[in-house]
Amino acid sequence: MTPTPRALRILEIVSFLLFVAAVWMVFFYAPLEAVMGAVQKVFYFHVANAWVGMLGFIAAGVSGIAYLRTHDFKWDIIEVAAVEISLVFFFIAIVTGSIWAYPVWNTWWTWDPRLTTAAILELIYMAYMLLRQGIEDPERRARFGAVYALIGSLSVPLTFMSIRLFRTIHPVVVGGANAAAQGGFDMTPKMLQSMLFAIAVFSVIFVTLFWHRIRIGFLAQTVEQLKLKLSQ
Amino acid sequence: MNKAITRRSSSGLGSFLRAVGAIAWKDLAAELRSRELLSAMLVFALLVILIFNFALELDVKARASVTSGVLWVTFAFAGTLGLNRSMAVEKDRGCLDGLLLAPVDRSAIYFGKVISNLVFMLIVEAIVLPVYSILYNTNLISLGLIGVVLLGSIGYVGVGTLLSSMAVQTRTRDVLLPILLFPVIVPVLVAAVKASSGFLQALPMDEILPWLNLLVVYDIIFIAVAFMVFDYVVEE
Amino acid sequence: MNKAITRRSSSGLGSFLRAVGAIAWKDLAAELRSRELLSAMLVFALLVILIFNFALELDVKARASVTSGVLWVTFAFAGTLGLNRSMAVEKDRGCLDGLLLAPVDRSAIYFGKVISNLVFMLIVEAIVLPVYSILYNTNLISLGLIGVVLLGSIGYVGVGTLLSSMAVQTRTRDVLLPILLFPVIVPVLVAAVKASSGFLQALPMDEILPWLNLLVVYDIIFIAVAFMVFDYVVEE
Amino acid sequence: MIEVKKLIKRFGLKTVLRGLDFHVEPGEFVALLGPNGAGKTTFLRILASLSRPSLGQVSIAGHALPAQAAEVRRTLGVVSHLPLLYGDLTAEENLHFYGRMYDLQNLDSRVTDVLHMVGLEHRRRDLVRTFSRGMQQRLAIGRAVLHDPEVMLFDEPYTGLDQDASAMLDDVLRNVAARGRTVVMTSHDLARAEELGSRFDVLSRGAIAASCTQKELSASNLLTFYKQALAA
């Protein structure tokens, strides 16, 4: 088996350190939010996870296109990796969200466009998994997967925009405020810095995991090929 | 070929149960291998919940009253998905004929299918309920409610299995089932909804009881009728 | 056999349109004879409305606010019924292979199916709307609303046709379509619901317009993408 | 063994079987011949209790159809145009399932024997969905003889079988005939029918146009007999 490349090793360490730094920044650098207090700290992880997750879904869509153009299985592997990891990230965003929601809106969940669109986005990629599971021929699985990843990524923008289009209780802090929002707040420069930093850090973490998952994908492929050799 | 092939010459009941078991087993075995149907039903159930709330944008207080309604509609839709599939499997390579050729009582076929369908349905419900409790932050996991879900599902599957085996023999099989099933199943759904919301709002038992009774009565009637008419349905 | 069989040696576009026509025609002809699908979709649509109605115990004012939501969910469900069926027909005696063997551009197959699906959908909607208006005596028949319905249906069928031709080639074909379709169609549904209720509540045009734009944008994007990737879906 | 009187079968307005009379002694091997659309399959489906007569009496092994279908079914083994197999189960599982439905004892050894007989041992653990046409037909035959039925109704059983499988089926049929089983088999392959059959009935326009036994035939050959029957 090919050993973990050095770059990846380094990346692992870096992302760990960055994560610690981010945590520190969130808790000690960024000021305490006046109204909500400590809970608001969730915000940094919440947003970071959500954004990174959504970026991942977009990435999956792109690699879907790449696969359809080239019919090169490497893109299929990348696509699956992107979807799987983003599923996790986005799920964390939803969970942290509801952790935040409980004290602020005193409910774990409410039927609000932003929340619903988020949940639906998650479901799109569960459907993606089901689709792949239902197909045996790997070539066709890759093709259909790519097509669906592409279609799915089309509704990411709406999910992102929803808090900016609908009247919702879910706050906006970047790009225009939201009248009906509850628990909104104006970011102090330090908050903004921390948020951007957190997003950067989670992006790095995402890349690390992504890389690992892709390697696993390729290893799995080689295993398949070895099995094939044996079966003949 | 020359080796003697002996049939068990055991009690009717014994072989009846063996047949029921064999049929249920086959469905479960196939599903256990692929797990397709279950995961599909699950995702679909969640989708229905979301779409409902989205399309209706119900405000919170309005919702409290309709929780159980939405819940049961969800089960109903997810259920048809399961029923449709489990009968489509029978029609695929003419298997239904294979079943009908077997020297087993028709009711064995019926109960076999009922069992496998019921298992699928209950598994889905077992997963949807907790998710649902979070989404609607009301705790749905109470003994009473579980009882209602059980009763409701039995009635639903009892009729559903009958009607799906009718639908599958028509040319429009892929569309007919819900049309046949929904109108018939309304009494069960109503009773189930009422009983559930009774438990959710922690009404006194004597207000819930009538609905429970209704539910039980309908279950018995439906199963009994289905059991009796199934022969005519599957015979061509 | 010895008589010469000549092919039309006409423009690519001409034969393209003829192919599209032939495919749409075949579906419509079959349906015109049996009228099964349409009546099924209709009954189902009405059922969904009723089920909603009772599950949610909508009181008049509550209903007014959710009318458009109920309508679109109804259309969505009835639509999947239609899409599923119209693709199942292709899979039945291996017809899909027959289509793929034909020397026509894949997009001709796509548009042919889109047309027939759209026709079915619109017919159903054309009947459901007045019925609904009568049931809940609110007049739904306004030019604006009809426009929205048209736009919404186009987007829905555009993606639906693509996804149904994917679903039909998987093992779980009878369950997969709604799961694939509903989540991705949400943008269209949302925009449609908002726009419709805008017209129903006679909001000023500038409040409706953004939703109409969103609807148009998604229609264009979806059709364009579906059109571009359809080859990959049907190419074996 | 089989007793059919004035059998009439209608599909809507179209009458497919027009007062068909048919009688088979135990141990007879009837080759049911006839052009496409003559009504062979329709007739066999009625004998198999899969379809109801519109008019007329049908009885098998002394039990009337459709009234006493239950008794009739234990005595039947059927091969139809469809394999009647579950695509999502393996070859083995399919036979096991049907074995249980017929309530057979020491099933495992029996299944193994049958799989060996139809030459699918090496594929016993593969899903029937992935079988080639001939392999599915082989398994369908195995399914039909699994419980060693009294009466066998085979509708074009040689469809899609290769040389070996055909030879296998020849043996099976000779063997069962030798053991005094009753067989009704449709086929368009007159040569094969002539080899196997002890009696030849020609079904034409929904009635038995002509019938003769192996001995009566021995003078002329089956093809001419068949042609005359249809010409008449």
Place this chain on the structure above:
Amino acid sequence: MIEVKKLIKRFGLKTVLRGLDFHVEPGEFVALLGPNGAGKTTFLRILASLSRPSLGQVSIAGHALPAQAAEVRRTLGVVSHLPLLYGDLTAEENLHFYGRMYDLQNLDSRVTDVLHMVGLEHRRRDLVRTFSRGMQQRLAIGRAVLHDPEVMLFDEPYTGLDQDASAMLDDVLRNVAARGRTVVMTSHDLARAEELGSRFDVLSRGAIAASCTQKELSASNLLTFYKQALAA
């Protein structure tokens, strides 16, 4: 006309075609023989552009598959295990539909000719759903030759055909062969194959085990050749 090099087809881990080489001159009539599960249908489906090769080159009439499938399709007429007909349309409507797909002129007369040829004139207005197996097969053959294709890929076309229909098909095939069309036909009926074929290829374990022309054969007979090929 047909050029296949090192064709490999896998389903998951199972390799069905193992480096198959196949070459057909224009006007040749190749009878493709082989036991059940040899890979005949899989191979024909690849030639028909209905299934993708896992590896290897395939080209028909100078066009490579799957790249130039569009060009290839105009030249093909296919009979597969399934009739590829719409059950809810009449015989006539089915042929009309396919005629339009192939963009044929004076379609009505052509459809009438074909229906006459396959002996279904009297049923032209009946739904295919209600056809017997043999009648569906007849129509499937009609569908395949409707546009008088250059290359015909027939997979067990005699399945379910009665005497007349088989004779009809014999004529059709002789006729097209005489008009210099290329035919690849699979069959388990060696006698018939021997009559019609100008060349005989035996497919076994995913490769062409042996091949010989009509002339080379004339000394011995096909059955022995077939047996030897498999024994080898």
